[in-house]
Amino acid sequence: PPRSAPPATRRAPPPPPALGPRAVCGACFCAAFEAEVLHTVVAGRLLPPGAVVAVGASGGKDSTVLAHVLQVLAPRLGISLRLVAVDEGIGGYRDAALAAVRRQAARWELPLTVVAYADLFGGWTMDAVARSTAGSGRSRACCTFCGVLRRRALEEGARLVGATHIVTGHNADDMAETVLMNFLRGDAARLARGGGLGSPGEGGALPRCRPLQLASQKEVVLYAHFRRLDYFSEECVYAPEAFRGHARHLLKLLEAARPSAVLDLVHSAERLALAPAARPPAPGACALLDGLNRGRPRLAIGKGRRGLDEAGPPRDGEPERAPAPEAVPAF
């Protein structure tokens, strides 16, 4: 799947859609960006004063920008920050990203906690999950696992540091891709759940929000460029298999044809009206781990998808057309 282009060069970059066709210099852009995030948080009452905020830090551009902006705004909002990084156990990828997070933590002087799948989930690293779910001719679906497990891991990490809220760096492009993807895959459960600026925290979970949700990816990249932030920009080794790539490709096409498409999709997602609980909720970490431990990793995934396949009854010798994997952002 295509990834975002590296930041532009010396001359004033084209103004991101958010500001309209006015030209701004780097400093004004950054100030406007920070004001935007502040407005989002304040208007949505996302992070009340006194909140201890766990920032999901992956080392990538979104969480780096998020942490930086929140640090700038922290005095005004009256919040304190803790960095929580998740180690999924993906060799050759996560270790390098974690190094970036550690550098950032040192630079910002923020406490950093790393939680590892291997510790939390009985030794299951993502590489082990990928090996387990690799089937004959089937796609691996490891992204589905990773997303759900990361959400749980972030929750655990946040509790460890005594946080009251969790924030993640999802930007508008992420949200737009998610809604496209959920429709294409018929994931009514996730459609019904997602969309707003954050979840209040069902069933005892900590409240989560996404302060960058209205910022487009271009803006995030530009902000990181102007503030000279150090982040890790390679994609996960499993990403090429993810279904999200199709949604991302579509989003890029739509954006090229009509720049407002990204925010229009976010707007659409916020206003979807689905029949209440027509489907059971998306399987959680426990269900997935259960399947893994029993040696039947597709147990929890397969159930949710079966009714949607129109491939007809499986025939002998024909590989079952399994649901394509997705990279679900953990939120």
Added chain:
Amino acid sequence: MCQVGEDYAEPASEEPPPRQPGREQKCVKCKEGLPVVVIRAGDAFCRDCFKAFYIHKFRAVLGKNRLIFPGEKVLLAWSGGPSSSSMVWQVLEGLSRESAKRLRFVPGIVCIDEGAACGLSPEARAKTLAEMKLILQTVGFPWHVVALEEVFDLPPSVLRCFAQEPVETEGAYKAAVDSFLQQQHVLGAEGAGDSPSLAQGEEQLSWPCTQDPQNPQSPDRPPTAAQTEALSRLFDSVKTLTAKEELLQALRTHLILHVARTHGYSKVMTGDSCTRLAIKLMTSLALGRGAFLAWDTGFSDERHGDVVVVRPMREHTLKEVAFYNHLFAVPSVFTPALDTKAPEKASIHRLMEAFMLRLQDQFPSTVSTVYRTSEKLVKAPRDGCAASPPGPRCLLCMCALDIDTAGLCLPSPGCSEEGIGEWVLGFSSPLVPSAPLYLQTVPRLLGLRLPCICPRRSPPPHRPLHPAVLQGWGGCRAAVGGPGPVRGAALLSQGGPPSLRHRAAVLRLPREHEGLALPGPPATLHLGRGPAPQPEGLHRAADPGVPG
């Protein structure tokens, strides 16, 4: 997967190559006939079973929704394309069956000639019309051919949403059917042996004689050159293909509504197939219409109140339609559309269509998956409170506004015209000088002081929204949600662009009205990213109470 039928030159009875070597080559349903078509993955049907399957689906969709009452007048919207042609054919055949299973409504056909919007020459249009009339005469229902130019004649009452009784209960439907059957029985079995296309023996079905299918408006009068010119100008002034497409749909809908109301039709059937609706859902999503998906793609669309639009073909895929039409010689007429031969990236609609069809190749259940999800969408009132009075509605698509009108303020002087983006008309767009009168009249009568949604970077000055007092046009008052002072916000197109934080919206007024041919300067409805333009001509507004 579907080698059968790819080559249309082959006769239908030719045996397809087997899906797997050594596989039995028989219809999966009856196990006897030779299969001629593959539906879904691996289900090969013979000709008769396919026909039964297709017809059954059509009737099942109508039957399970129970919205079409016996004896009701239903207008079939026919574009000439394969899906709507198939729909017309199904209705034709359905009406001719033996009485127990006969379809029970009274059909008419409407056909909109959109040639002017698509840039067709008068000769091409005439040729197409001739072909269409041939088919219409064969079908035999009362028909109405209307040129798109007639939008310029529409009265503003087209945009009224007549409050309607809630959908009849199950009991009422059953009672209606029972009483209808009883009446039929009393009249005797006259209709059973008649010619297949007519049920003239039954007095309840008050059809006009099919030899004279013209409506009193004499559709043979072609549109004037000036009207055609005006329509061309309207479409030329809309910059993007996406916006043109949305504008065309809005105007087409208004016109069909008008025909339906004028001739007493309470239902309109459109031929949207499963494939088209899946694409439409994704397109609407990308255009910001997430709040209205259930109306845009569901079986019934009752946003107009008295006329309900239904989509009986929504479970038929385009592939099934194409095969059926080919195998059973359903006539259709090809007309170029607005985006015929347009490059793939020309509009959101084209992009989405190409993407979905490509993805469908790779994941054959894509279309049906999207369709199944669309069935789970509900028509939720905006704030979840059904009892509250209906809010303001969009001028063009007639849906209740989904933008947050709470933070609206009045336009401040000195707003510049910068930052006007290109917007799809479904949400906003510049309606240029040549906009149809009915679209201009409503704003003029209502939109005195216009609200401005300030861009997200500069918080709105928070002046209270000043209600504009209606100057006596009851219909428009209903159009914006009930009696009483009307908010100018009602006129804003619905919030396709996201929340109020992102856009500025201003409705400008025409300086004067000169009549149909050349309406005055712009009644512009646009949303831009920057601050709102200074509205002009407001001093001519009749409402003295508006702050300057």
